[in-house]
Amino acid sequence: MRGKIYTLEELDRALPLVSAIVGDVMEDYQRLRDQLEALGLKGRSWAANPEEIVFDLPPGARDLVDEIRDHVMELGELGLYLRDPATGLVEAYGEQGGNIVYFSWKPGEQRVRFYHGLFGSHRERRPVLAAV
Numbered sequence: 001m002r003g004k005i006y007t008l009e010e011l012d013r014a015l016p017l018v019s020a021i022v023g024d025v026m027e028d029y030q031r032l033r034d035q036l037e038a039l040g041l042k043g044r045s046w047a048a049n050p051e052e053i054v055f056d057l058p059p060g061a062r063d064l065v066d067e068i069r070d071h072v073m074e075l076g077e078l079g080l081y082l083r084d085p086a087t088g089l090v091e092a093y094g095e096q097g098g099n100i101v102y103f104s105w106k107p108g109e110q111r112v113r114f115y116h117g118l119f120g121s122h123r124e125r126r127p128v129l130a131a132v
Contacts, residue, residue: 004079005093008128011103011112018080022088022107025071029085032064083122096128103128 011018039058057065072082075090083089087106094103096115104114104125114125 003093005095005100006079006103008094008103008112011092011094011105014078015105015112018075018078018090018105019107021071021074022082022090025068025075025082025085026088026107028064028067028071032061032068035061035064089122091122 006014035058039061068085075082078092080090080092081102083091083104084106089104089106091102091104094101094115096103099117101115101117102120102122103112104116104122105112113128115128116122116124116126
């Protein structure tokens with residue numbers, strides 16, 4: 001494990017900046033999806049060889065990929081991890097009940113109030129207060 005271990009208060013204070021960055025990611029990601037769909041590339045797997053696929057994209061789409069990467073790196077510098085560019089779900093290390101966990105936030109949530117275990121999935125998010 002590497003990265004900052006946040007308190008809920010620290011993450012809540014960072015939300016205005018995080019929200020702005022995530023909003024940019026989501027907007028760029030949707031524009032990229034629209035461009036890929038227009039090119040007939042919707043649904044193409046990026047996991048096989050992402051660098052090759054990006055190289056094959058037209059310049060406008062490559063620019064969007066670069067912008068998304070820049071935003072992801074910016075979140076990383078803050079100690080946050082983008083889990084889903086479509087929903088804007090981000091996570092950061094935190095502590096819950098004496099254990100290191102992932103605190104989880106996505107746009108529309110006013111504060112960071114969910115977590116899941118390090119080896120769990122964001123689909124297993126639980127309210128922080130339920131585990132205190």
